[in-house]
Amino acid sequence: QKEVEQDPGPLSVPEGAIVSLNCTYSNSAFQYFMWYRQYSRKGPELLMYTYSSGNKEDGRFTAQVDKSSKYISLFIRDSQPSDSATYLCALIQGAQKLVFGQGTRLTINP
């Protein structure tokens, strides 16, 4: 069983739609939860991170963690074509090692 499960998609939505991206994980010891965005032929860049359970909002993006269900989500409101990318959830093992989900390829259609 993978430590982090993420539906690879692809996911295609119209501009302005609300996007929901999700991951589940198996190890309850994980405490830090990250979302990375990766544009084509680029490296991952950090979008948001949260510690433990709860919500965190940054502009059009909201990250949500439910530790009881081992479930993390990223919501994108008013989605834009520039949001088209692969979104990767990642959990931190120890203090330094990232454990990634497979990534969801998202396309926002104008």
Next chain:
Amino acid sequence: EAGVTQFPSHSVIEKGQTVTLRCDPISGHDNLYWYRRVMGKEIKFLLHFVKESKQDESGMPNNRFLAERTGGTYSTLKVQPAELEDSGVYFCASSPRADSTLTGELFFGEGSRLTVL
């Protein structure tokens, strides 16, 4: 300020050949990481340097892979001999401190794409 740079951006080699990938971290970053994404799989951790020392190499797949960071500056990852399953994208990342991953101060390069034929 320059970001993490990786070279080459793409390398095509035949099975059995040797390839060396290079990573130049952000200046002043003591922590350097190698990650790899093979086709259809998730990005996976390979190893972590603190300056010139290997802090964690638990993700290195086998002894065909050799990573070095002489002088604590740039790092190289050599694959010798390369096998078909080594094809993928190799990412390097750097951070100023060991706990920087927790605070989001971890920066990735654009990756080196390796194709083994």
